[in-house]
Amino acid sequence: MYRPWWVSGLLAVVWPATAAQLTLQVQDHRGSPLELRDTVVYLVPETPQTETVRKEQAPIAIEQRDRAFVPQVSVTRTGSRVQFPNRDDFNHHVYSFSATQPFELPLYKGETIPEITTRQSGEIVIGCNIHDWMIGFLLVVDTPYFAASSTGRWTFSDLPPGRYGLRLWHPRITQGDRQSETIEVTADGNLALTRRLRHALLPTSRQAPTGSQDEEHYF
Amino acid sequence: MKNTISRLLAAVTLAASLPAGASTWVSIDNLSAFALVDLQATHSDSTTGWLDGGLNKTRFAEDDNGLQLGLAGLELRYKASTQLTLQGTLLADNEFNTKARLTEVFALYRPIPRSAWKGHWRAGLFYPALSLENRGPLWTSPYTLSTSAINSWIGEELRTLGLETSWTRQGRFVGSTLDLTVFGSVYWGNDPAGSLLSWRGWALHDLQAGTGTKVPLPELSLFNYNGTFSAQRPYSQPIKEVDDRPGFYTGLRWKHRQGSQLGYTYYDNRADPSQIRDGQYAWHTRFHLVSLEGRLPGQLTLLAQYLVGDTLMANPQGEPKVVNDFWASYLMLSQRWERWRYSIRLDRFRIKDLDSTPDDNNWEDGRALTLAVNYRITKAWKASIEYLIVDAERPARRQLGEPIQQVNRQLLVSLRYGVSLGAN
Numbered sequence: 001m002y003r004p005w006w007v008s009g010l011l012a013v014v015w016p017a018t019a020a021q022l023t024l025q026v027q028d029h030r031g032s033p034l035e036l037r038d039t040v041v042y043l044v045p046e047t048p049q050t051e052t053v054r055k056e057q058a059p060i061a062i063e064q065r066d067r068a069f070v071p072q073v074s075v076t077r078t079g080s081r082v083q084f085p086n087r088d089d090f091n092h093h094v095y096s097f098s099a100t101q102p103f104e105l106p107l108y109k110g111e112t113i114p115e116i117t118t119r120q121s122g123e124i125v126i127g128c129n130i131h132d133w134m135i136g137f138l139l140v141v142d143t144p145y146f147a148a149s150s151t152g153r154w155t156f157s158d159l160p161p162g163r164y165g166l167r168l169w170h171p172r173i174t175q176g177d178r179q180s181e182t183i184e185v186t187a188d189g190n191l192a193l194t195r196r197l198r199h200a201l202l203p204t205s206r207q208a209p210t211g212s213q214d215e216e217h218y219f
Numbered sequence: 220m221k222n223t224i225s226r227l228l229a230a231v232t233l234a235a236s237l238p239a240g241a242s243t244w245v246s247i248d249n250l251s252a253f254a255l256v257d258l259q260a261t262h263s264d265s266t267t268g269w270l271d272g273g274l275n276k277t278r279f280a281e282d283d284n285g286l287q288l289g290l291a292g293l294e295l296r297y298k299a300s301t302q303l304t305l306q307g308t309l310l311a312d313n314e315f316n317t318k319a320r321l322t323e324v325f326a327l328y329r330p331i332p333r334s335a336w337k338g339h340w341r342a343g344l345f346y347p348a349l350s351l352e353n354r355g356p357l358w359t360s361p362y363t364l365s366t367s368a369i370n371s372w373i374g375e376e377l378r379t380l381g382l383e384t385s386w387t388r389q390g391r392f393v394g395s396t397l398d399l400t401v402f403g404s405v406y407w408g409n410d411p412a413g414s415l416l417s418w419r420g421w422a423l424h425d426l427q428a429g430t431g432t433k434v435p436l437p438e439l440s441l442f443n444y445n446g447t448f449s450a451q452r453p454y455s456q457p458i459k460e461v462d463d464r465p466g467f468y469t470g471l472r473w474k475h476r477q478g479s480q481l482g483y484t485y486y487d488n489r490a491d492p493s494q495i496r497d498g499q500y501a502w503h504t505r506f507h508l509v510s511l512e513g514r515l516p517g518q519l520t521l522l523a524q525y526l527v528g529d530t531l532m533a534n535p536q537g538e539p540k541v542v543n544d545f546w547a548s549y550l551m552l553s554q555r556w557e558r559w560r561y562s563i564r565l566d567r568f569r570i571k572d573l574d575s576t577p578d579d580n581n582w583e584d585g586r587a588l589t590l591a592v593n594y595r596i597t598k599a600w601k602a603s604i605e606y607l608i609v610d611a612e613r614p615a616r617r618q619l620g621e622p623i624q625q626v627n628r629q630l631l632v633s634l635r636y637g638v639s640l641g642a643n
Contacts, residue, residue, distance in 0.1 A: 091298075093302075093331075095332065097331075097332050097333050097335075106301045125392055127332065127389075127392070129329055129331055129332070132337065132387075132389065133391075135391045135392070202394055203476070205391050219355040219357070219359050219601065219637040
């Protein structure tokens with residue numbers, strides 16, 4: 001069933017959902033399942049929660065492989081380690097000028113794996129100073145409740161009861177479709193939600209040299 | 220001139236080695252090179268080549284028929300630090316006075332971007348980024364052996380000896396499919412640029428001038444001891460500084476993610492046309508250049524450039540002696556198919572002589588058709604065949620006892636070996 005995003009949001013607030021498990025399905029603006037690689041859904045608690053034992057996030061890796069960032073889209077939590085292994089046999093010079101966390105990892109190759117530790121939530125766009133077409137996206141969230149999916153379907157289990165801001169993120173999803181709605185989770189039952197994007201996806205950020213850059217090696 | 224270059228090189232080398240530090244300087248890991256050798260079999264029907272004082276339009280003439288060294292060259296790149304690269308190109312062939320010459324030597328500084336605008340600075344001797352064709356190593360073209368009239372002229376008369384900066388707003392960081400680039404340069408040298416174009420006219424070839432190169436001028440009576448321009452040596456030294464006044468170019472370019480682009484450049488060497496030094500006049504040369512590249516479906520590429528400008532040379536009193544308007548354009552289609560590349564190019568070029576100096580008619584009107592097929596044998600070997608036909612009228616040919624209107628045909632078969640060494 002299709003409901004505009006804002007109507008769903010309103011209904012969700014007015015009629016609190018009652019579930020400890022949340023299943024979310026997202027469709028693109030045409031109504032097909034959003035099969036977009038590594039699309040992130042995360043839930044930001046809006047009621048105070050006591051996280052008795054902080055769930056430590058395992059380090060994630062953003063590789064440089066064949067002059068591309070792999071995976072191109074990643075998500076992790078604040079205070080986590082992000083490693084940048086170079087799988088190419090030549091140098092890369094990884095950087096970000098994003099306000100969230102600007103950084104620079106100088107030329108390296110081989111065994112040394114440089115890393116950063118995420119400080120605050122937000123989007124970090126990653127580039128390479130040598131290979132201009134390389135582009136990667138890292139989303140840092142300040143919540144333990146996040147998941148990436150490539151099928152347009154997400155499941156969150158064992159959610160503590162309370163109100164959450166539900167958010168959707170991917171570099172190809174427009175700002176308008178990324179805004180959050182509030183959902184309420186109670187101790188019993190399952191909550192299944194279906195959402196549909198209002199806008200078409202933004203163009204792909206292809207990590208490949210343009211034709212002319214490719215021909216520079218074609219003497 | 221030599222002093223200027225060596226001083227500049229010393230400064231560039233010093234500047235580059237300071238932040239890099241002595242230990243990095245000797246690291247062979249950061250050195251990469253590209254070596255290229257091109258052997259050509261030629262067949263031309265031009266009677267006198269322009270390299271031998273004639274007024275034909277192709278590189279080779281009848282006398283050259285047979286095997287020739289098209290080009291041998293070495294491009295060296297040294298990564299002095301994460302953001303600084305030093306690059307130099309040494310070319311050799313059998314033409315000009317300098318069989319071997321430096322065509323480029325510069326420092327490239329690419330600071331880490333602080334926003335979606337990514338910039339670079341270049342200092343030294345280098346090609347202004349004007350050609351759509353010469354995008355291969357050593358400023359070669361992946362499409363044809365002889366480049367268009369426009370880019371042949373850039374290869375022989377234009378070189379930046381100075382500073383250039385270029386800033387690109389990277390669309391991928393701001394959700395756009397277009398990159399916008401703005402660039403500008405201040406340079407010395409290039410004061411004689413315009414002399415070859417005026418006196419010899421447009422030509423289509425693959426020759427590149429370099430440090431110390433003397434490009435021969437046609438054997439016209441105006442350069443005789445009693446001729447109008449007896450002060451001019453029988454050659455042009457394109458990179459030479461004559462009036463100690465810097466020139467500039469500036470432009471912008473939109474480039475689509477898939478490689479299509481549209482660009483515009485304004486170039487003005489700001490030469491003082493009343494100056495002459497060591498037998499080289501200063502020519503005040505200005506032009507507009509519009510460039511269009513279309514990446515069409517199925518590996519088909521369209522390249523088109525249009526250049527329009529003027530040049531002025533005067534006597535010491537500042538009275539104009541040579542005043543020419545010029546324009547040239549080309550349209551090329553190139554199709555890649557597996558190991559093959561097929562290219563067809565149409566050139567149009569013209570010079571309009573606006574002065575009334577006797578014996579110095581620079582008027583020219585011509586067109587050219589280039590057909591080229593390349594075959595990549597292996598990664599390192601490439602074979603090409605090219606047929607070039609140039610039909611041009613040039614009244615000055617009468618002075619050499621030749622017909623004003625000539626058709627020059629040239630067939631080239633080339634075998635190229637190119638190898639890249641070292642770090643990527």
